[in-house]
Amino acid sequence: xxxxxxxxYLRLHGEAARPWLNRCVTCGHVGYKPEMPExxxxxxxxxxxxxxxxxxxxxxxxxxxxxxxxxxxxxxHSITDA
Ligand SMILES: [Zn+2]
Numbered sequence: 001x002x003x004x005x006x007x008x009y010l011r012l013h014g015e016a017a018r019p020w021l022n023r024c025v026t027c028g029h030v031g032y033k034p035e036m037p038e039x040x041x042x043x044x045x046x047x048x049x050x051x052x053x054x055x056x057x058x059x060x061x062x063x064x065x066x067x068x069x070x071x072x073x074x075x076x077h078s079i080t081d082a
Pocket of ligand 1: 027
């Protein structure tokens with residue numbers, strides 16, 4: 001992971017990148033949306049996001065797969081109901 005490159009890229013292009021990034025509500029891990037197209041016209045954005053991030057689908061609770069697996073639906077309800 002080239003984090004420094006990624007950070008400087010995001011400083012310049014964060015606004016454009018944001019619609020294509022998924023952030024897990026639980027752990028805050030960021031990845032690109034799996035539905036991001038291969039190409040956005042002349043923009044190199046998808047190429048960079050694919051280089052800097054892994055694809056990260058979110059479930060309907062906004063959680064990444066790891067968090068969703070670690071926190072089953074019933075447990076989440078027992079936390080939010082408490
Ligand atoms: Zn997560």
